[in-house]
Amino acid sequence: MKVLKFGGTSVGSAQRMKEVANLILDGERKIVVLSAMSGTTNTLVEISDYLYKKNPVGANEIINSLEKKYFATIEELYSSQEYKGKAKETIKTNFDYIRSFTKDLFTLFEEKVVLAQGELMSTAMFNLYLQEKGVKSALIPALDYARTDKNAEPDPAYIKDKLTAILANNPDQDIYITQGYICRNAYGEIDNLQRGGSDYSASLIGAAINADEIQIWTDIDGMHNNDPRFVENTQPVRHLHFEEAAELAYFGAKILHPTCITPAKLNNIPVRLLNTMEPSAPGTLISNETELKKIKAVAAKDGITSIKIKSGRMLMAHGFMRKVFEIFETYQTSVDLVTTSEVGVSLTIDNKRHLPEILDDLKKFGTVSVDEEMVIICVVGDLEWTNLGFEAKVVESLRNIPVRMISYGGSNYNISILVKAEDKKRALQALSDHIFNKKN
Numbered sequence: 229m230k231v232l233k234f235g236g237t238s239v240g241s242a243q244r245m246k247e248v249a250n251l252i253l254d255g256e257r258k259i260v261v262l263s264a265m266s267g268t269t270n271t272l273v274e275i276s277d278y279l280y281k282k283n284p285v286g287a288n289e290i291i292n293s294l295e296k297k298y299f300a301t302i303e304e305l306y307s308s309q310e311y312k313g314k315a316k317e318t319i320k321t322n323f324d325y326i327r328s329f330t331k332d333l334f335t336l337f338e339e340k341v342v343l344a345q346g347e348l349m350s351t352a353m354f355n356l357y358l359q360e361k362g363v364k365s366a367l368i369p370a371l372d373y374a375r376t377d378k379n380a381e382p383d384p385a386y387i388k389d390k391l392t393a394i395l396a397n398n399p400d401q402d403i404y405i406t407q408g409y410i411c412r413n414a415y416g417e418i419d420n421l422q423r424g425g426s427d428y429s430a431s432l433i434g435a436a437i438n439a440d441e442i443q444i445w446t447d448i449d450g451m452h453n454n455d456p457r458f459v460e461n462t463q464p465v466r467h468l469h470f471e472e473a474a475e476l477a478y479f480g481a482k483i484l485h486p487t488c489i490t491p492a493k494l495n496n497i498p499v500r501l502l503n504t505m506e507p508s509a510p511g512t513l514i515s516n517e518t519e520l521k522k523i524k525a526v527a528a529k530d531g532i533t534s535i536k537i538k539s540g541r542m543l544m545a546h547g548f549m550r551k552v553f554e555i556f557e558t559y560q561t562s563v564d565l566v567t568t569s570e571v572g573v574s575l576t577i578d579n580k581r582h583l584p585e586i587l588d589d590l591k592k593f594g595t596v597s598v599d600e601e602m603v604i605i606c607v608v609g610d611l612e613w614t615n616l617g618f619e620a621k622v623v624e625s626l627r628n629i630p631v632r633m634i635s636y637g638g639s640n641y642n643i644s645i646l647v648k649a650e651d652k653k654r655a656l657q658a659l660s661d662h663i664f665n666k667k668n
């Protein structure tokens with residue numbers, strides 16, 4: 229069985245939902261994972277913000293206008309009064325639930341419960357639409373099988389057991405519809421897999437049922453060789469190795485959730501990125517094969533802070549690195565890039581929550597300096613060290629841009645470069661021009 233995930237834009241209107249239905253009805257049984265309709269999760273975040281600020285009037289205004297939008301979509305999506313009625317009744321329950329938090333501002337309000345309504349609504353509406361069309365479909369609630377453990381990491385064994393049992397109890401269906409993004413945590417409370425997490429859900433589900441393929445349907449024809457939001461003239465990449473895709477996702481290619489490749493990679497399940505707006509485009513195939521000796525793509529990760537510890541006396545002494553890294557471990561802050569020299573070490577973090585404490589502790593070991601508002605640019609491909617010339621190409625592309633750190637050799641798949649956030653767009657464009665478009 230295949231798992232197909234459709235993102236927010238792909239289910240963003242009645243027309244889009246109809247197109248998704250046409251796409252999936254090819255006679256094959258499948259699991260369909262849906263995001264919330266585009267814009268909904270952002271709006272639910274906004275509603276939660278008003279609720280936090282104990283402003284029921286502000287919250288209600290947004291709730292009412294979102295509800296109106298949903299009712300208009302329902303009018304357009306279904307053809308019969310019967311199904312329009314059923315859908316309105318269902319969706320009204322979700323909105324009344326959200327509204328209940330505006331009435332009693334003293335009960336403990338849970339943002340995650342509000343955020344979960346987006347995926348609960350899109351899947352309920354889509355399932356009713358398939359049923360109106362006479363399709364044998366079943367709604368499989370993610371909250372019954374998707375769970376994270378005490379470290380807030382997905383629990384693959386639990387997901388596999390529960391999902392397998394649920395599917396076995398619903399044997400005669402053609403399409404199984406479920407929610408991306410939402411789950412329960414180790415305490416049974418409603419939680420989620422972070423923004424953009426529906427991709428991760430699809431990959432976890434694919435791993436749980438040992439799917440033939442995981443398809444991520446979105447609004448672009450696959451992984452492009454650079455970020456199309458910042459760079460002109462990007463092209464789709466046809467094949468990526470799991471490792472290459474994982475690096476790109478982790479280092480900012482928004483088309484994939486940062487950790488969504490891991491479950492597919494561990495279970496060797498190919499992932500295909502496809503375009504709902506252009507279903508016949510080939511997209512990108514991610515598997516354990518790839519084209520060799522080629523730079524594939526570039527991505528950028530924002531919000532990076534770099535820290536330099538200079539200590540002529542101690543750097544190369546036994547145990548110095550361990551002491552430095554222990555500080556980051558104590559404050560549960562992960563380190564992305566590391567570069568060293570005889571007199572110092574530089575590293576980067578993407579979480580500044582404990583920065584003041586970390587800096588205080590590091591000062592025991594040397595002189596500490598910090599650069600904030602930085603960006604990691606990640607160049608990905610088959611960059612095994614005996615393949616000549618790739619690092620030179622990257623450095624040459626960035627000859628007019630100040631580079632704070634360069635990291636190469638950590639894997640065979642990437643070269644990471646740290647630049648100022650203000651230089652991000654220029655750096656990405658220069659890499660595309662020089663490496664992919666051969667402008668200079």
Ligand code: ADP
Pocket residue numbers: 234235236237238263424445446447448450451452453454455456457480481482483484525526527
């Ligand atoms: P969905 O709602 O379907 O999950 P997303 O908005 O999360 O879609 O991801 C798709 C978007 O990712 C694209 O519209 C594009 O702007 C952005 N994106 C960023 N980097 C890349 C890249 N390298 N290749 C393709 N898309 C990218």
Ligand code: ASP
Pocket residue numbers: 235236263264269270346408409422423424425426427
């Ligand atoms: N709806 C969630 C979000 O907007 C999850 C997703 O779309 O993947 O972040």
Ligand code: MG
Pocket residue numbers: 235424427482483484485
């Ligand atoms: Mg997404």
